[in-house]
Amino acid sequence: MTTFGRTDVQPVIQVRDLTMAYGDIDVLRGVDLDIHRGEVFALLGPNGAGKTTTVEILEGFRQRSGGEMSVLATDPERGGDAWRARIGLVLQSWRDHRRWRVAELLTHFATYYPDSRDPAELLALVGLTDQAGRQVDRLSGGQRRRLDVALGIVGRPELLFLDEPTTGFDPQARHEFHVLVERLARDEGVTVLLTTHDLAEAERLADRIAMLVGGRIRACGTPSELARRAAAQAEVRWTADDGTPCRERTEDPSRLVWELHRHAAGPIADLEVRRPTLEDTYLHMVHREADGTDGADGTDRDADEEAPAA
Numbered sequence: 001m002t003t004f005g006r007t008d009v010q011p012v013i014q015v016r017d018l019t020m021a022y023g024d025i026d027v028l029r030g031v032d033l034d035i036h037r038g039e040v041f042a043l044l045g046p047n048g049a050g051k052t053t054t055v056e057i058l059e060g061f062r063q064r065s066g067g068e069m070s071v072l073a074t075d076p077e078r079g080g081d082a083w084r085a086r087i088g089l090v091l092q093s094w095r096d097h098r099r100w101r102v103a104e105l106l107t108h109f110a111t112y113y114p115d116s117r118d119p120a121e122l123l124a125l126v127g128l129t130d131q132a133g134r135q136v137d138r139l140s141g142g143q144r145r146r147l148d149v150a151l152g153i154v155g156r157p158e159l160l161f162l163d164e165p166t167t168g169f170d171p172q173a174r175h176e177f178h179v180l181v182e183r184l185a186r187d188e189g190v191t192v193l194l195t196t197h198d199l200a201e202a203e204r205l206a207d208r209i210a211m212l213v214g215g216r217i218r219a220c221g222t223p224s225e226l227a228r229r230a231a232a233q234a235e236v237r238w239t240a241d242d243g244t245p246c247r248e249r250t251e252d253p254s255r256l257v258w259e260l261h262r263h264a265a266g267p268i269a270d271l272e273v274r275r276p277t278l279e280d281t282y283l284h285m286v287h288r289e290a291d292g293t294d295g296a297d298g299t300d301r302d303a304d305e306e307a308p309a310a
């Protein structure tokens with residue numbers, strides 16, 4: 001890749017060939033990402049895919065094994081306090097601050113930043129006004145998570161990392177959180193990198209989704225691009241004369257069905273033609289990785305799952 005480096009509109013996050021190994025276990029095997037200002041970008045992947053590892057490297061908390069990257073025009077391994085103040089993190093709940101009251105905690109954290117949000121406005125923004133005087137350890141799980149979000153944005157970050165932010169949210173809280181993230185991106189130009197296992201959440205919230213499976217980005221695009229790509233190949237299923245279940249992916253299902261009929265002695269058992277959804281494609285990738293049926297060099301990937309990172 002020769003285009004790495006500064007351009008007129010340098011992405012907020014640019015990653016090339018990122019690798020990470022823990023001991024002799026390769027977790028990231030060459031990740032490329034370009035995330036632009038004001039974009040809500042979802043990094044989707046199953047447990048253990050390497051999402052948190054990727055985010056921790058981007059946040060400067062973990063040293064990568066290889067590759068190049070820039071986050072807000074800085075290599076995270078060399079980011080100082082001024083760089084860190086431009087980034088908001090929503091990680092784990094603030095267990096160390098259990099005895100603090102909600103408004104006190106926000107007011108305290110606001111003093112760390114040069115242009116922090118007003119704590120009362122922030123409480124209203126995340127729907128915690130009624131809990132302002134409550135101790136942190138008396139909040140429900142969903143309220144705790146909203147407080148995490150409030151703490152993540154108190155310093156008006158340009159870039160916000162949300163690591164599985166809606167875990168424990170009820171549907172209403174999840175909806176309100178989605179509206180909040182959209183507002184931050186649309187009205188304030190905040191760039192958001194969100195990790196999730198939840199495809200529905202990624203589809204609802206993200207401008208673009210990258211699917212991280214087996215240490216590589218297996219697909220990347222807008223939700224509608226990915227859905228279109230997933231549906232481009234139909235899946236034909238049937239049962240062969242000897243009882244073997246068969247399935248084949250094809251862009252021309254009518255031709256395949258015609259061929260099957262031409263060679264069959266009689267009716268074709270259990271014949272079914274379906275267009276995969278984005279969820280089918282994602283689950284197919286995840287299961288294939290779990291089965292170990294994915295080639296180590298990635299050459300057996302289906303064409304419809306191949307996508308550039310940009």
Ligand SMILES: Nc1ncnc2c1ncn2[C@@H]1O[C@H](COP(=O)(O)OP(=O)(O)OP(=O)(O)O)[C@@H](O)[C@H]1O
Binds near residue numbers: 027045046048054
């Ligand atoms: N400090 C560490 N030392 C050794 N292995 C680690 C370490 N941190 C993570 N791993 C391993 O690296 C892999 C990726 O972990 P990571 O937490 O990045 O995945 P994830 O996609 O965020 O998973 P989840 O969705 O479960 O949070 C896992 O197999 C994990 O066990």
